[in-house]
Amino acid sequence: MTQIFTVSELNQRIKDRLDADPRLHDLWASGEVSNLINHRSGHRYFTLKDRESMISCVLFRGQGRTGFDLQDGQNVLVFGDVDCYRPQGRVQLIVRGVRLDKGLGVRHLEFEALKEKLAAEGLFDPEKKRALPRYPRCIGIVTSPDGAALRDVLRIVGSYPVRIIISPALVQGEGASASICLAFRALQGRTDLVIVCRGGGSAEDLWCFNSEMVARAIADCDCPVISAVGHETDVTIADFVADLRAPTPTAAARMAVPDTTELTADLVSLERRMVRALWSGLERKQEHLQYLERDLSLRRMRGRLEEASQRLDYLGQRLGQAEQKRIESYRQRLESAGSRLGSVSPLATLSRGYSLVRSERGLVRGAKDVDPGETLEIMLADGRLWARVLEKSG
Amino acid sequence: MTSDELSLEEALDDLEAIVSYLEEGKMSLEESLALFEKGIHLVRQCRLSLEKAEQRIEIITGELPPDLRG
Incomplete structure (x- = not known):
């Protein structure tokens, strides 16, 4: 029944x-x-x-x-x-x-074995880590299109002008590893930075990020990769291979793009530096001009001085001994002319006992030139006398 | 990655180069002024592109390549 x-x-x-x-x-x-x-x-x-x-x-x-x-x-x-x-x-x-x-556990053993193998191959080497572009132009995101991780990333990246290509992938369960690899492959040659991310979940959920194929897909990616899988405490093989590991998808987004507030501040400071540079350039030019001006007048003066002193030297050389003798003869001639001049000078006559008499009107040549009471100047060889006329006759 | 005008990266690189040229101060006045003008233009352009924060988001859809097909 x-x-x-x-x-x-x-x-x-x-x-x-x-x-x-x-x-x-x-x-x-x-x-x-x-x-x-x-x-x-x-x-x-x-x-x-x-x-x-x-x-x-x-x-x-x-x-x-x-x-x-x-x-x-x-x-x-x-x-x-x-x-x-x-x-x-x-x-x-x-x-x-x-x-x-x-x-x-078995899985942990697998994890450790893969980690060791990839480390031996050099996939985790620090020198293999590529630097992120300072100003990315096109960011690829490998993640589930429905996940909170994608929304977190887009929220942060949203304030920065950049192109975004979402490459959807299964991020847990069967086929997730292959799907992640495919998503990486689809971004080939199109981006300058890739974020691979997933929100928190159980170790089971995150397991696809511990597969060798995902590790190789990240290593083979043609641009730097930031991984943000699970929470801060979750560490996957993907994190070891990635060029940079972010604790969360939000943190990954912050690492991926520059902070726009900071960038705006940078722009202001660049602008300021530019204005300052232009001004100080102008000031430098002005100072240089002033310097040249000063320098020019100094140089001109120094030039003249040097010219004059050269001429002096030149003249000095030309004044050889012969010239000096000629000067000597000039001096002798001067002396003899002087003495000859002396013999015809009125002073010579005065020394013989004569005197000269002058009134206010000039030289007194006769009695008619003088009036009684007038003061006369009498020049002698050794001095002068002033005398008053008492009387005149003649 | 097609872009008719300078990308933000190129604009910022150019701008930084211009500022350091100007700071070196080895150019003639005319050159300095021309560079300064270009710099101001770049600042404006960067600011504009930051303010717009223009984003183009696309989602890849497509078939699996043969080697990844089950």
């Missing part, structure tokens, strides 16, 4: 079967922790997985103290019971105890 279950009945039945199976109780299971959520309620939810399969786990508050910090990627042994969560028909492990298994 065919029974028709309601969904609730079906889930109840599954739950009953699970509860009834002793092998599904007080069991140990080993696997890797992922998608760990520390809920506000104090309960912890995570997925336990191995290479092929996964199962949801719940660790209720107060149940099984772990004694260590449960984290994604850890390999653990859990102790508990299999249960069916009826509202969702979900089979899950109610965990009552967790123990850290030896070693890291």
Whole structure:
């Protein structure tokens, strides 16, 4: 007879079967922790997985103290019971105890192995990191077109004049790695900077950024790449290969374009420097002109002085001994002429006892030139006398 | 990347070069003035392009290249 279950009945039945199976109780299971959520309620939810399969786990508050910090990627042994969560028909492990298994999870081992391999190839070398363009013209963005990361990037880049090419990619789940590679390929030769970004998510969600093909796509990109995958604490292989790692998509955008406020301030200062340079150029020219002016008059004067002194030297040379003799003879001639002049001078006559008499009207040559009472000047060889005329006769 | 006029980068590069030329002060007055005028023009152009913040956003759609097709 065919029974028709309601969904609730079906889930109840599954739950009953699970509860009834002793092998599904007080069991140990080993696997890797992922998608760990520390809920506000104090309960912890995570997925336990191995290479092929996964199962949801719940660790209720107060149940099984772990004694260590449960984290994604850890390999653990859990102790508990299999249960069916009826509202969702979900089979899950109610965990009552967790123990850290030896070693890291498989994925972590893969991660470390790839990291080591790529590092050995030199893909992470600091000298391989390319400098970002100061003023990018065309920025490529590899991300999900629906993600918050894209909106964050566009919000920041929005104040700067730049061309943007969005190259859509799946950023989680199956095919994400290939999709990211394709998105990089599509930007080839078209941009001078690429931002590859994704918002926060579980280690599982971000896993596609740990693939070798994505690492190579970033390394092969023909322009610098900024990676911003997940939150600040998430580090992926993509971050190691990228030329620059940004903690968040918003930070990536800030690194990608210059701050327009700063640029505007730079422009003002450039303008100021230009005006100052022009003015100081003018002042320098003026000073130079003044200097030349001064220099010119000084030089002219010095030139004249030098010319005169040369002429003096020249003349001095020409005044040889012969010339000096001639000067000597001139002097002798001068002396003899002087003495001859002396013999005809009135002074010579006076020295012989004669005297000269002068009135106000001039030389007195006779009595008629003089009136009584007048003062006369009598010149003698050795001096003068002034005499008054008492009387005159003749 | 087609652009008829100077990109912001070129304009800023030119502007910086002009300022340092002017600051060297080795040019004639006429040259200085001509450069200064050009510089002012560039400042204006940069400012304008910053104010406009013109963006062209495009989204790539396309087929997978053969080697990436499943």
